[in-house]
Amino acid sequence: MNSVDASEHYELGTTDLAPSLLTVIVDTNPHAWAALEGSLPLSRAIANILVFINAHLACNYANEVAVVASHSHKAAWLYPVEQASTENGSADHDGDVTMNGDSDGTAATTTQTNKYRPFRIVEEQVNRNLQALLQSTAATEVRGNTSTMLAGALTLALSHINRRTIAWAVEHGGADLEDTAAEVGTGAATTSGNRFSATGSDDERLQSRILIISVSGSSDSAHQYIPVMNSIFACQRLHIPIDVCKLSGDAVFLQQASDATRGVYMALAEPRGLLQYLMMAFLPDQRSRRHLVLPTRVDVDFRAACFCHRRVVDVGFVCSICLSIFCEPPPGNACLTCGTQLDPGDYGATPALLPRKKKKKKRVNGASATGTPISTPTPGP
Amino acid sequence: MADSDEEYVGEVTEDEDDFQVTHNDRTRSKRRRQRGGAEWELSRTWETLVEGADGTISSTVDGLLEAGKRKRLLKDTTPLQRGIIRHLILILDLSQSMSEKDLRPTRYLLTLRYAQDFVREFFEQNPISQLGVLGLRDGLAVRVSDMSGNPTEHLTAIQALRTQEPKGLPSLQNGLEMARGALFHTPSHGTREVLVVFGSLLSSDPGDIHQTISTLIGDRIRVGIVGLAAQVAICRDLCSRTNGGDETAYGVVLNEQHFRELMMDVTTPPATYSQRESASSLLMMGFPSRTVESSPSLCACHSKPSRGGYLCSRCGSKVCSLPAECPSCGLTLILSTHLARSYHHLFPLINWVEVPWRRASRSSACFACGLPFPPLPPEDQWQTAENQTKGMSASSRYECTACQNHFCIDCDLFAHEVVHNCPGCQSKNTGAGVPNDGMDITA
Numbered sequence: 001m002n003s004v005d006a007s008e009h010y011e012l013g014t015t016d017l018a019p020s021l022l023t024v025i026v027d028t029n030p031h032a033w034a035a036l037e038g039s040l041p042l043s044r045a046i047a048n049i050l051v052f053i054n055a056h057l058a059c060n061y062a063n064e065v066a067v068v069a070s071h072s073h074k075a076a077w078l079y080p081v082e083q084a085s086t087e088n089g090s091a092d093h094d095g096d097v098t099m100n101g102d103s104d105g106t107a108a109t110t111t112q113t114n115k116y117r118p119f120r121i122v123e124e125q126v127n128r129n130l131q132a133l134l135q136s137t138a139a140t141e142v143r144g145n146t147s148t149m150l151a152g153a154l155t156l157a158l159s160h161i162n163r164r165t166i167a168w169a170v171e172h173g174g175a176d177l178e179d180t181a182a183e184v185g186t187g188a189a190t191t192s193g194n195r196f197s198a199t200g201s202d203d204e205r206l207q208s209r210i211l212i213i214s215v216s217g218s219s220d221s222a223h224q225y226i227p228v229m230n231s232i233f234a235c236q237r238l239h240i241p242i243d244v245c246k247l248s249g250d251a252v253f254l255q256q257a258s259d260a261t262r263g264v265y266m267a268l269a270e271p272r273g274l275l276q277y278l279m280m281a282f283l284p285d286q287r288s289r290r291h292l293v294l295p296t297r298v299d300v301d302f303r304a305a306c307f308c309h310r311r312v313v314d315v316g317f318v319c320s321i322c323l324s325i326f327c328e329p330p331p332g333n334a335c336l337t338c339g340t341q342l343d344p345g346d347y348g349a350t351p352a353l354l355p356r357k358k359k360k361k362k363r364v365n366g367a368s369a370t371g372t373p374i375s376t377p378t379p380g381p
Numbered sequence: 382m383a384d385s386d387e388e389y390v391g392e393v394t395e396d397e398d399d400f401q402v403t404h405n406d407r408t409r410s411k412r413r414r415q416r417g418g419a420e421w422e423l424s425r426t427w428e429t430l431v432e433g434a435d436g437t438i439s440s441t442v443d444g445l446l447e448a449g450k451r452k453r454l455l456k457d458t459t460p461l462q463r464g465i466i467r468h469l470i471l472i473l474d475l476s477q478s479m480s481e482k483d484l485r486p487t488r489y490l491l492t493l494r495y496a497q498d499f500v501r502e503f504f505e506q507n508p509i510s511q512l513g514v515l516g517l518r519d520g521l522a523v524r525v526s527d528m529s530g531n532p533t534e535h536l537t538a539i540q541a542l543r544t545q546e547p548k549g550l551p552s553l554q555n556g557l558e559m560a561r562g563a564l565f566h567t568p569s570h571g572t573r574e575v576l577v578v579f580g581s582l583l584s585s586d587p588g589d590i591h592q593t594i595s596t597l598i599g600d601r602i603r604v605g606i607v608g609l610a611a612q613v614a615i616c617r618d619l620c621s622r623t624n625g626g627d628e629t630a631y632g633v634v635l636n637e638q639h640f641r642e643l644m645m646d647v648t649t650p651p652a653t654y655s656q657r658e659s660a661s662s663l664l665m666m667g668f669p670s671r672t673v674e675s676s677p678s679l680c681a682c683h684s685k686p687s688r689g690g691y692l693c694s695r696c697g698s699k700v701c702s703l704p705a706e707c708p709s710c711g712l713t714l715i716l717s718t719h720l721a722r723s724y725h726h727l728f729p730l731i732n733w734v735e736v737p738w739r740r741a742s743r744s745s746a747c748f749a750c751g752l753p754f755p756p757l758p759p760e761d762q763w764q765t766a767e768n769q770t771k772g773m774s775a776s777s778r779y780e781c782t783a784c785q786n787h788f789c790i791d792c793d794l795f796a797h798e799v800v801h802n803c804p805g806c807q808s809k810n811t812g813a814g815v816p817n818d819g820m821d822i823t824a
Contacts, residue, residue: 073809074808074809075807075808076808077751080751081751149807149808149809151802151807152804152806152807152808152809153808155749155796155800155802155803155804155807155808156749156804156808158795158799158800159749159750159792159795159796159800159804160749160750160751162750162791162792162795162799163750163751163752163791163792166791224807225721226721226724226725226728227802227807229718229721229722229724230724230725230800230801230802231800231802232718233721233722234799234800234801237505237799238799256718260718304668304717304720313668314667314668314669314670314694315665315666315667315668315694315695315712316665316666316667316668317663317664317665317666318663318664318665318666318720319661319663319664320465320466320570320571320661320662320663320664321465321661322727323465323720323723323724323727325666325717325720326663329663333663335661340661341661342661342662342663343661343662343663344662344663
C-alpha cells in the first residue's frame with residue numbers, strides 16, 4: 001500500500017520493503033456458482049477478482065500473484081502455469097526471454113495492447129486456464145458433487161509459496177531459511193524455532209498470504225478434515241494468514257482457518273459487492289494490517305463433531321490412543337476408530353450402594369436365612 | 382571408560398594376525414553404532430567429490446546437498462501406536478561445567494536457547510501434553526517450572542535463568558528423584574519421560590543412583606540424555622535400562638547443529654512399546670467456545686480481568702487460554718484443533734520414491750510448485766548418472782506411489798515436514814476414478 005502513496009516514495013527506495021505474494025484460491029464448484037447465478041455470475045466474479053489482483057500487483061512492482069482453482073473433483077493451477085510460461089518472463093535454457101509472448105494469447109490482442117503487461121499476462125492465463133478447466137469437466141463428475149478440493153488447493157498453494165520463498169531468499173541473499181533457524185529464539189518474543197519458521201524480522205522475507213473465495217459448503221468434506229487441518233497448521237507455522245471471503249455455503253473449517261492464522265474472515269451479505277469487499281478488506285498486506293482495525297469474527301465455532309454420530313458436542317470422550325472424539329462412551333468400550341479396548345475410568349459408574357442397606361433387605365426377605373454375621377449367634381435350631 | 386580401552390586392544394590384534402580381522406570388525410562396528418554420532422571420525426567427504434564434465438564440482442556439491450536433504454527426510458512411516466499424551470520433565474544441567482565455551486557462545490546460554498526452542502516445538506507437536514523443567518545446580522535439583530501445558534510459563538522461567546550463572550556440581554540422582562516425584566501422579570494413559578541435557582562428566586550423588594534407576598523402571602519412566610561433553614557410562618546405562626535396552630535415547634553432541642537435532646528428535650511422540658505399558662483410557666474432555674463479554678471479568682486460572690475467554694462446558698468457569706484444566710471442576714478443556722494437530726503423527730505421509738530416468742519422461746516439471754526438472758539425457762548415460770548419485774534421485778524427481786505424480790526435492794521436504802499432505806493425492810478426487818492426464822502442469 002505504501003508504494004502507492006507518493007509521500008512514501010523516497011523512503012521506499014532506501015528501505016526496499018519485501019514484496020508480497022498473494023495466492024488466491026477460487027472455489028469453482030459449478031453447483032454453487034449456478035446457485036449464485038442471479039446475484040453474481042461466475043464471469044463477473046472472475047472479472048472482479050482480476051481487478052483485485054491487478055490492484056495487488058500495482059501496490060508494489062515486485063508483488064507476485066498465484067491463482068489456484070479448487071474445482072469439484074480436482075485442484076488445478078490457473079496462474080502461473082509453467083507450460084505457458086514463455087510469456088510471463090521466465091527464461092528458457094539459455095537464459096533468454098522469448099519476445100513473442102503475445103502470439104498465443106486467445107484474447108483479442110488488438111484491444112489490449114495498451115494494458116499494463118503484468119496485468120494482461122495474469123488475465124489471459126487465468127481466463128484461458130479456467131476455460132480449459134471448465135470445458136474438461138464432464139457432466140458425470142459434477143453430478144451430486146457439491147464439495148470442493150480445498151485441501152489440495154491449499155497444499156498446492158503452500159508448495160508454491162514455499163518455492164517462491166526459497167527462490168526469493170536465494171536471490172536476495174538475506175533471509176535464508178536454513179540460517180534463520182539458528183537466529184530464531186534469541187529473543188523470547190519470537191514465536192517458533194522451526195527450520196521453516198519466519199525470521200524475527202518479518203520485513204526481510206517474502207510476505208505471503210492466501211485468500212480463499214469460498215462458495216460451496218464443506219458439509220460432505222469430512223474425509224478432507226485431516227488434510228485441511230494439516231494445511232492450516234502449516235500456514236500457522238509459516239505465519240501465512242488465510243483470508244476467507246465467503247459468498248455462500250457453510251464453511252466450518254474456514255472460520256477456524258482464518259482464526260488460527262490471524263486472517264480476515266468475511267461472510268458477504270451481498271455477493272454483488274464482491275469487488276468492494278475485496279478492495280476494502282483484503283487488499284492490505286501483513287505490514288499494513290498492523291495499523292488497521294480488521295474485520296474479524298469473534299464468535300468462532302470451535303465445538304467438535306463426534307466421530308460416532310456427527311453430533312456437535314461440547315463435552316466429549318476422547319480415545320487416548322487415536323484421539324477420536326465420541327459423544328458417549330462407545331459400545332463395549334472399544335474405540336470405533338482404532339479398536340482399542342478402553343478403560344472408561346469412573347464415568348458412568350453408578351453410585352456405590354451402602355452395604356448395610358443390602359443386608360437389611362436380605363434380612364427382611366429371608367429372616368431365617370443364614371449368612372449374616374449378626375444373626376449367627378441368635379438363631380439356634 | 383572401559384570402552385575405549387577395549388577398542389584399542391582390538392586394533393592391535395587386528396594388526397597382528399589376519400584371521401581375527403572379521404571378528405574384530407564386527408564387534409567394532411557394533412560398538413560404533415552404540416556410541417551414537419561418532420561416525421564422523423571416518424567419513425572423508427572430500428573423497429566422494431567427482432569432477433563434472435565441465436571441470437567443476439558444482440554438480441557433485443548440489444548432489445550432496447540434495448542427498449543430505451533426502452537423508453533427513455527418509456523416516457519410518459509405519460503407523461506406530463504413539464504416546465500422544467505425554468508427560469515430560471526437562472532437566473537442565475546448571476552446574477559449573479556448563480560455562481565451558483566449546484559450544485558457542487557458552488554451553489549454558491546455548492542450552493537455554495535450545496531449551497526454549499524445544500519447549501515451543503514440543504507444544505507445537507504435542508499440544509495436549511504436559512511439560513516441567515528442572516535444573517541441576519550446586520548438588521541440588523531446582524524446580525524451574527512446574528508441570529503444565531502452557532508454553533509461555535516455561536519460556537519465561539527458562540528466560541529468567543539467563544541472568545544466573547552456572548554453579549557447583551550436578552547431581553543426576555537428585556534430579557531424577559525430583560522428576561520421578563513430579564511424574565508420580567500422572568495418569569497411566571500418558572507417557573512419562575525425562576530428558577536430561579547433561580554437560581558434566583560426573584554426578585555427585587547423595588546415594589546409590591542404581592537404586593534410583595531401578596525405581597524409575599518400576600515407575601515406567603523413560604529417560605533420554607543429551608550429553609554435551611563426552612559419553613558417560615552411567616548415562617548410557619540409565620538410558621538403556623529405562624528404555625528397554627535401546628541406547629538411541631543417549632546422544633552426545635558433535636556441534637551446535639547436532640545438539641539442536643538431538644533435542645528436536647525428542648519432540649516427536651515416542652512409539653508405544655507394548656499394550657500393557659500404557660493403559661489406554663477414555664478421557665472426558667470439554668470443547669468450549671470462545672466468548673467475548675461486554676465488561677471484563679476475572680478468569681478462574683490467573684484471577685486477571687479479561688473480556689475474552691473460554692467458558693468451561695461443564696461448570697462455566699472462565700479460563701483465558703486453552704488447553705487447560707478447568708480450575709474448579711478439573712475437566713480437561715481443549716480445542717478440537719489441538720487434537721487435529723497430532724493427527725499427522727498417527728497418519729504419516731508415505732515416503733516418496735526416487736524416479737529412475739526410465740520413468741522420468743512422464744513429467745517435465747514438479748507437480749506442486751512447477752519447478753522444471755532437468756531434461757532427459759541420452760539413454761546410454763542413464764546408468765552412469767544413476768551410479769554417481771547415492772541417496773538421491775538421479776532424475777531429481779520423486780514420486781508419490783499413491784498418486785504417481787512427480788515432485789522436486791524441496792516439495793518433497795516441505796510436504797513431509799511441514800504440510801504432511803501430498804499435493805497430488807489431495808488435488809484429485811479419488812472417487813472420480815478416471816485418471817486425468819489433462820492436469821495443467823504435468824501435461
